[in-house]
Amino acid sequence: MPQTPKTYPYSRPAGLDAPEPRHGVVIVGAGPVGLTMALDLAGRGVPTVLLEENDRVGAGSRAICWTRHSLEIFDRVGIADKVLAAGTPWQIGRTSFGDDEVFIEDFGRDPGDRMPPYLNLQQYHVEEFLIEAALENPLVDLRLRNKVIGADPAPDGVELTVKTPDGLYTLSADYVLACDGFRSALRTMLDLEFDGEMFEERFLVADIEMEADFPPERWFWFNPSFHDGQSAMLHRQGGNVYRLDLQLARGASAREEVKPERVIPRIEQVVGPDFELDWVSVYTFQCRRLGDFVHGRVIFLGDAAHVVAPFGARAGNGGLRDVDNLGWKLAAVLDGRAPAGLLDSYNRERVQAADENLKQALRATRFMSPRPGIETLFRDQVLALAVKAEFAQGWVNPGRLAVPCVYDSHGADDPALPQATRPGAVAPDAPQGAGWLVPALGREVTLLAINCAPPAGLQVPVIRPEVNETLRRRYLGDADRALYLIRPDQVIAARWLDADARDVSAALRALWEGRG
Amino acid sequence: MKLITTPNLDRHDAFYAELLEAHRGLSEAESQALNARLILILANHVGDLDTLREALELAAEG
Ligand SMILES: Cc1cc2nc3c(=O)[nH]c(=O)nc-3n(C[C@H](O)[C@H](O)[C@H](O)COP(=O)(O)OP(=O)(O)OC[C@H]3O[C@@H](n4cnc5c(N)ncnc54)[C@H](O)[C@@H]3O)c2cc1C
Numbered sequence: 001m002p003q004t005p006k007t008y009p010y011s012r013p014a015g016l017d018a019p020e021p022r023h024g025v026v027i028v029g030a031g032p033v034g035l036t037m038a039l040d041l042a043g044r045g046v047p048t049v050l051l052e053e054n055d056r057v058g059a060g061s062r063a064i065c066w067t068r069h070s071l072e073i074f075d076r077v078g079i080a081d082k083v084l085a086a087g088t089p090w091q092i093g094r095t096s097f098g099d100d101e102v103f104i105e106d107f108g109r110d111p112g113d114r115m116p117p118y119l120n121l122q123q124y125h126v127e128e129f130l131i132e133a134a135l136e137n138p139l140v141d142l143r144l145r146n147k148v149i150g151a152d153p154a155p156d157g158v159e160l161t162v163k164t165p166d167g168l169y170t171l172s173a174d175y176v177l178a179c180d181g182f183r184s185a186l187r188t189m190l191d192l193e194f195d196g197e198m199f200e201e202r203f204l205v206a207d208i209e210m211e212a213d214f215p216p217e218r219w220f221w222f223n224p225s226f227h228d229g230q231s232a233m234l235h236r237q238g239g240n241v242y243r244l245d246l247q248l249a250r251g252a253s254a255r256e257e258v259k260p261e262r263v264i265p266r267i268e269q270v271v272g273p274d275f276e277l278d279w280v281s282v283y284t285f286q287c288r289r290l291g292d293f294v295h296g297r298v299i300f301l302g303d304a305a306h307v308v309a310p311f312g313a314r315a316g317n318g319g320l321r322d323v324d325n326l327g328w329k330l331a332a333v334l335d336g337r338a339p340a341g342l343l344d345s346y347n348r349e350r351v352q353a354a355d356e357n358l359k360q361a362l363r364a365t366r367f368m369s370p371r372p373g374i375e376t377l378f379r380d381q382v383l384a385l386a387v388k389a390e391f392a393q394g395w396v397n398p399g400r401l402a403v404p405c406v407y408d409s410h411g412a413d414d415p416a417l418p419q420a421t422r423p424g425a426v427a428p429d430a431p432q433g434a435g436w437l438v439p440a441l442g443r444e445v446t447l448l449a450i451n452c453a454p455p456a457g458l459q460v461p462v463i464r465p466e467v468n469e470t471l472r473r474r475y476l477g478d479a480d481r482a483l484y485l486i487r488p489d490q491v492i493a494a495r496w497l498d499a500d501a502r503d504v505s506a507a508l509r510a511l512w513e514g515r516g
Numbered sequence: 517m518k519l520i521t522t523p524n525l526d527r528h529d530a531f532y533a534e535l536l537e538a539h540r541g542l543s544e545a546e547s548q549a550l551n552a553r554l555i556l557i558l559a560n561h562v563g564d565l566d567t568l569r570e571a572l573e574l575a576a577e578g
Contacts, residue, residue: 171532376547377552378552378556379551381549381552381553381556382556384549384553385553385556385557389557391557391560392556392560395556
């Protein structure tokens with residue numbers, strides 16, 4: 001059964017009848033990023049108004065592949081159980097050249113992790129879960145069919161003009177979070193430009209439903225016989241829905257290619273005749289971002305701030321990490337616990353992450369659609385060698401899958417501890433009795449005191465974890481004890497073998513002042 | 517400097533002859549492809565990005 005987009009009710013906003021009191025935070029755009037942002041802030045006690053021009057979730061699967069860390073973020077906003085129940089976890093990627101398989105990647109399932117390495121679920125399901133959670137949350141004022149048509153930024157806030165079916169009204173806010181997608185109206189209203197590259201490359205993306213027992217693996221082809229000279233990908237999502245991506249030849253007309261009489265025969269060549277076509281669209285490769293994501297009191301997140309070429313699951317997951325990075329910082333600035341300068345660290349860290357995503361996406365794009373001439377020559381020879389020589393398999397680039405960026409950090413560190421948990425990295429999970437470490441970290445800054453007592457006199461929640469094989473491997477290595485200071489977004493701020501209260505206090509100050 | 521730029525291959529005349537031999541009878545495109553494969557194979561053998569960067573720089577000087 002094709003997706004039947006659920007619609008949600010519009011109700012007349014108060015601002016149409018009398019001026020509304022000034023709001024702390026207004027979020028523009030209820031895609032996955034804006035919705036998660038509202039729920040994250042609500043979890044920190046911050047009420048938001050969330051403005052969305054539509055009254056339904058978007059059509060088509062779009063972002064399908066969610067990383068382990070995104071699942072952890074979904075858990076913090078309360079939808080992970082639904083996502084896990086509806087989605088398809090996977091760990092194997094197979095890549096072929098022509099009709100020969102050239103390499104297999106196994107992302108492994110570590111029993112030390114609660115979440116699978118990757119899980120596929122159509123974006124519309126994720127959005128449904130998020131909208132339902134938002135509608136139930138008294139701190140989220142979700143206003144559908146409220147379109148922002150004007151923004152007047154001032155040094156201490158922003159006035160927005162909003163269009164509804166019942167007319168226009170204005171809203172003012174201390175902070176506006178622009179989560180309004182890759183065509184961001186706020187970007188245009190603030191006269192900001194996207195920098196980077198647009199490509200001619202386009203992929204036709206289709207959701208197809210079929211009773212097939214293909215394993216839940218990512219299948220990628222360069223030059224398959226069914227789609228000569230181009231690339232293709234097939235990947236299972238939630239339910240019986242599969243996602244098929246077919247690269248379009250340069251110069252092909254997108255409008256022609258999405259017509260059923262063109263699409264269906266192409267798909268038949270891959271999967272046979274027994275399928276139903278749910279959705280088809282065209283995705284253009286772009287690798288662009290805003291120079292800065294913070295512009296006074298307007299902060300950009302998700303596709304409004306950066307867009308990347310697909311194949312690596314960098315768009316949806318990158319947007320969620322923007323949310324996770326900003327939420328605790330903004331909440332602390334709003335209630336005076338931290339100086340406004342903390343928000344600059346959002347800009348610094350998420351620009352670094354966006355650049356890493358853009359670099360990876362550009363490399364994959366260059367490999368997938370090399371320019372004619374020498375680029376094509378090298379690409380084809382890598383593929384030719386990959387069939388014969390093991391070393392070249394690793395050079396084949398069907399999109400390197402997203403892993404969370406490790407932020408540049410000056411946090412205290414001890415080289416005796418494992419590299420993977422250095423300051424700037426996301427704290428990995430570990431089993432803890434019947435539960436898990438990551439959920440236990442909660443929404444606050446936490447001090448993890450492993451095999452040692454925390455220094456006395458600190459005002460920070462402490463966890464003294466159960467030390468098992470996973471925890472030892474990930475957090476201790478050969479050391480016998482350690483202290484880890486972990487931010488509310490699960491990022492490791494500093495770590496020591498031994499620290500006194502002064503060391504930890506200094507690290508806490510640096511954390512709240514946004515000094516990496 | 518990690519790249520060896522002093523003589524390092526003792527039978528270089530033999531290698532040079534065999535390199536030309538490998539290209540004999542190939543079309544321009546086939547020769548290009550052979551060279552590309554050779555670069556990739558040797559790069560993996562060198563196995564050190566710093567050395568390869570120095571090689572790229574030296575080659576780019578033309
Ligand atoms: C065809 C297609 C295929 C894709 N495939 C993938 C993929 O395979 N993997 C991947 O990671 N990503 C993919 N993406 C990208 C992914 O969908 C986006 O990264 C993701 O939707 C970004 O979320 P967002 O919340 O930032 O923006 P959006 O989802 O675009 O949400 C923005 C919201 O803002 C609303 N809005 C816009 N302007 C206004 C306004 N003026 N006032 C009020 N509301 C406004 C919009 O209605 C929308 O609901 C794909 C996208 C498309 C279109």
